[in-house]
Amino acid sequence: MGIHTSVAIGRRDQRVGIVSLPGEHDVGSAPQLENELACLLDAAMGVVVDLTETTFADSRTLGVLLAARHRAEQVGAGFVLVLPDDDYTQVHRLLDVTGLRSTFTICPTVASALENVPPG
Numbered sequence: 001m002g003i004h005t006s007v008a009i010g011r012r013d014q015r016v017g018i019v020s021l022p023g024e025h026d027v028g029s030a031p032q033l034e035n036e037l038a039c040l041l042d043a044a045m046g047v048v049v050d051l052t053e054t055t056f057a058d059s060r061t062l063g064v065l066l067a068a069r070h071r072a073e074q075v076g077a078g079f080v081l082v083l084p085d086d087d088y089t090q091v092h093r094l095l096d097v098t099g100l101r102s103t104f105t106i107c108p109t110v111a112s113a114l115e116n117v118p119p120g
Contacts, residue, residue, distance in 0.1 A: 016046040016078070016117055018110065022053035025061040033061065037068040046078035046117040050110055057091050062098065069104060078117035080105045 017040040025033065040047050049065060051057070065081070072079035081104045083091060095101040107113040 016048060016114065018048045018050060018114075020050040020053070021057070021061075024056040025054060026056070026058040027060045030060045030064050034064045034068075037064065038071075041068060041071045041075055041077060044075045044077050046080075047072060048080050048082060048110060048113045048117055050082040050113075051091050052082055052084055052110075054091050055089070057094055059094075059098075062094060062100065066100065066103065078105075080107055080113040080117040082107055082110050082113045084108045 019033070019036055019040070021033070037047060037049075047068065049068075069079045083089075083095075083106050085108050092101075095104070105116060107116055
């Protein structure tokens with residue numbers, strides 16, 4: 001059985017891109033995610049990664065997000081994760097177990113993330 005993956009990009013304006021990750025994300029979907037994030041960061045755009053509907057993310061996905069956050073820092077672009085705090089999900093657990101939660105700027109909604117992500 002294959003894992004459903006989808007990466008959707010929405011742009012608030014020409015300075016911030018929103019990457020939504022519904023469903024499950026693992027080593028199979030990581031290259032697509034990496035490519036989408038690289039396109040935004042190559043354009044020095046701020047990035048919001050919406051994990052609201054992410055039901056599973058593996059360490060490879062986390063590695064892609066971590067590398068993209070680092071790249072955003074290098075190009076002077078903002079990088080914010082959206083992870084609602086009303087439910088403790090597998091993604092929350094992954095960030096806690098790895099000790100990386102504090103590495104990311106995390107907002108509970110896309111709207112609050114857009115207010116907190118500096119554009120590139």
